[in-house]
Amino acid sequence: MRRDPFYIKRYAKWNPKRLLPTLRGRLENRVSFYRFASYALPIKSVDALPVLNYEPDWANTALRRPDMQYLWWAWQICESEKIPGACIEVGCFRGVTTRFLAQTINPRPMFAVDPYRGYVGDERNYEFFCRNIQDLENICHLHLTSGDAFRAWRYGPVAMVFIDAVHDYSNTRFDIEAWGSLLSPRGIIAAHDTDNRCFAGTRRAVYEATRHGYDLLAHPSNLTFLRKW
Ligand SMILES: C[S@@+](CC[C@H](N)C(=O)[O-])C[C@H]1O[C@@H](n2cnc3c(N)ncnc32)[C@H](O)[C@@H]1O
Secondary structure, X not given: OOOOOOHHHHOOOOOHHHHHHHHHHHHHHHHHHHOHHHHOOOOEOOOOOOOOOXXXXXXXXXXXXXXXXXXXXXXXXXXXXXXXXEEEEEOOOXXXXXXXXXXXXXXXXXXXXXXXXXXXXXHHHHHHHHHHHOOOOOEEEEOOOHHHHHHOOOOOOEEEEEEOOOOOHHHHHHHHHHHHOOEEEEEEEEEEOOOOHHHHHHHHHHHHHOOOOEEXXXXXXXXXXXXXX
């Protein structure tokens, strides 16, 4: 498995254990950017999506209505095929999608992973997140980075994981490998921002996963669903 890009931040900046993977990560992002078109996955849409029965707080998430509908649709597959386990969101921001998913998957447990430290995560967003989810009993917030939460995981199998944290190659690849290893057979990974050139590394990591253990389940614009073999 790829090394956790946050773990190496324990070393001093010029320590080769941090410096070399950092340089490698930058190079990989650069390559992802220039080869953006070659990592494109075909659009694969679904006709009959569930209709939302309430309006999420659109002002506080980058996800749009079809994204939420696709997440719900993917969860319906988990339910209908009895894929065991929880749902995880890696990178929760203000908790709008967390709330939506928790309500959708209730009574199964929803795990929300976010350290609220860097990369748009801060105290203000953490407070917002807490207010947003406080009345929902099936949410467990892991106030940790993705890698620390993965290493501390003791909550059993996972049916679906939504990856929406740090949008570069090494982090997305790590998130797919780490959380994917906990997925039940036929479990689902959803990844956001897969078709935005600013996040070319995310697209590349998701594309490569389709060559190593995952099938493309659905791919509306900027959101990709993979299914574990
Ligand atoms: C794009 S936002 C998430 C948006 C959210 N999923 C939504 O639907 O509204 C990215 C989040 O990733 C979090 N983040 C940053 N580093 C992280 C890490 N190492 N592990 C997990 N989350 C991280 C940030 O705190 C931020 O809240």
